[in-house]
Amino acid sequence: MVEVDILKDWGRETELRKKWLRTWERLGGRILKFPKWMQVIILQDVNVAIENRVATMEMILKARGNHRASKSER
Secondary structure (H helix, E strand, C coil): CHHHHHHCCHHHHHHHHHHHHHHHHHHHHHHCCCCHHHHHHHHHHHHHHHHHHHHHHHHHHHHHCCCCCCHHHC
């Protein structure tokens, strides 16, 4: 059933979104206390770190032949 497939991970994804928002709210408050030039450096660092992490995880999934985590890994 299409509706069930769409909503099955809704609660999990909602909780993860809340965690992301809380993390950025907490860090954002601290980061905004720095001068603008330092904020730019931090933003660049965070962007590079996340891009590298995502690329690494994508390579791992591709090497395993999985494009989505199995239910046992969630």
